[in-house]
Amino acid sequence: MTTMTDASVREFKMPDVGEGLTEAEILKWYVQPGDTVTDGQVVCEVETAKAAVELPIPYDGVVRELHFPEGTTVDVGTPIIAVDVTGGAPAEEAQAPVEKAVEEKPEAKETRQEGRKPVLVGYGVAESSTRRRPRKAPAAAAEETVSVVQGDLNGHGRQARPLAKPPVRKLAKDLGVDLATVRPSGPDGIITREDVQAAVVSAPVQETPAAPAAPVAPAPVVAPAPPVTYDGGRETRIPVKGVRKATAQAMVGSAFTAPHVTEFVTVDVTRTMKLVEELKQDRDFEGLRVNPLLLIAKALLVAIKRNPDINASWDEANQEIVRKHYVNLGIAAATPRGLIVPNIKDAHDKTLPQLAEALGELVATAREGRTSPAAMQGGTVTITNVGVFGVDTGTPILNPGESAILAVGAIKLQPWVHKGKVKPRQVTTLALSFDHRLVDGELGSKVLADVAAILEQPKRLITWA
Incomplete structure (x- = not known):
């Protein structure tokens, strides 16, 4: 890796895209040396222990150097790309306004110490309780520090940069929404995906012209080493990393920490399957994906x-049971990079059409490999549909931090005693695994029995909901 010393060159560092992750693997570069980049443009895709994430660059300029080839695992905070800032101020000049702001507005500095706003991932370093000399800060940090100081400098200066995470900035760029016009609803004035989507109707669409490439030959990027084959091709060893490595560690930790209990029930879901077909014709579900999983x-x-105590987690450190008054419903999804479990936030508050829309978005995003780390955090209970593989059922392992997971088997036409006669009926087997430290057999059985009863008689969705 080469360190750039030119004052007009900005070094973009590997951000923490997963709230506490320490490293990420560079999967693909979308730019090469000599390419022109603009603020918010995605320059590479990286894979963390949780998901694949696209990284946008936070400034305009021309790419000078890619410090690492594809396939390299890089520590968070390490520079990965150097950009010559077109028309930008040198690093020393960029730091001057920060010093001036501190000298002329000590009350602003005090405000930041008492009620500081977060500096977002990839756009500078977060402030700590320890004061740092302004000249020690990198240019990128200086730029973002200026943006969080309240008010303009000396009554003029540039307008504060809207606070938004890189994926939200990319979404706004794709939809043509100016973040400066969006009203934030997140904590500390952070703009969320929902804010951007709400503004897309009235936001003007901006067409970004294609950036011309500078006449500089792109430097070759070394490809990652392929899997090593041994014994004349009879064995292949593939490094375990990224999502697969994180999943393996989580499953081992869960299996040998939480005492698992699994219960099973076989249920006639013929009426549920009929309801699925009826909902597909309902206007309220037009354009939505309706299936048995919904x-x-x-x-x-x-x-x-009906049984809220099962929606909880075990706090080993404090020896407490933490009951959740919300449901973030996880849906296990198999992807080429391994098993991931994104969740639908506040699923308990959603109507059936809203739940169908959320499920459709979750599945589509997972298939495209674009599930964000935030979408996989904070789950409270999970569903895994092994039936799509033709499997009758299984004994699922709990997602770490959750107390229950429901496995759904294949729905098959089977002989079934219905109204005293043997008839062909649509039948499936459900399996519920739960943490026996906080869920006893009675509670687990009630939950599984309720799910089975609703699927057998879907009208209970109206009387019980």
Whole structure:
């Protein structure tokens, strides 16, 4: 890796895109030396222990150097790309306004110490209780520090940069929404994805012209080493990293920490399958994906409402049971990079059409490999649909930090005693695993029985919800 010393060159560092992760692997570069980049443009895709994430650059300029080839794992905070800032002020000049702001507005500095705003990932370093000399800060940090100081400098200066995480900035750029016009709803004035989506109707669409490439030959980027094959091609060893490595560690930790209990029930879901077909013709579900998983998810949410104690977690450090008054419903998804479990935030508050929309977005995002780390955090209970593989059922392992997971088997036409006669009916097997430290057999059985009862008689969704 080469360190750039030119004052007009900005070094973009590997950000912490997963709230506490220490490293990420560079999967793909979208730019090469000589390419022109603009603020918010995605320059590379990286994979963390949780997901693949696209990284936008926070300034305009021309790419000078890519410090690492694709396939390299880089520590958070390490420079990964150097950009010659077109028309930008040198680093020393960029720091001057910061010093001036501190000298002329000591009350602003005091405000930042008492009620500081967060500096977002990839746009500078977060402030700590320890004061640092302004000249020690990198240019990128100086730029962001200026943006969080209240008011203009000497009554003029540039306008504060809207606070938004890189994925939100990219979404706004793709939708043509000016972040300066968006009203933030997140903590400390941070703009969320929902804010951008709400503003997209009235926001003017901006067409970004294609950036011309500078006449500089791109430097070759070394490809990652392929998997090593041994014994004349009879064995191949593939390094375990990224999502697969994190999943393996989480599953081992869960299996040998939480005492698992699994219960099973086989249920006639013929009426549920008929309801699925009816909902597909309903106007309220036009354009939405309606399938058995939607009604299974709603049945589980109703069962949790009737038995709220199962929606909890075990706090080992404090020896406490933490009961959740919200449900972030996780849906296990198999991807080429391994198993991930994104969750639908506040699923308990969603109507059936809203739940269908959220499920559709979750599945589409997972298939495209664009699930964000935030989407996989904070889950409270999970559904895994092994039936899509033709499997009858299984004994699922709890997602770490959760107390229950429901496995759904394949729905098959089977002989079933219905109204005293053997008839062909749509039948499936459900399996509920739970943490026996905080969920006893009675509670687990009630939840599983409620889910089965709703799927057998879907009208209970109306009377029990």
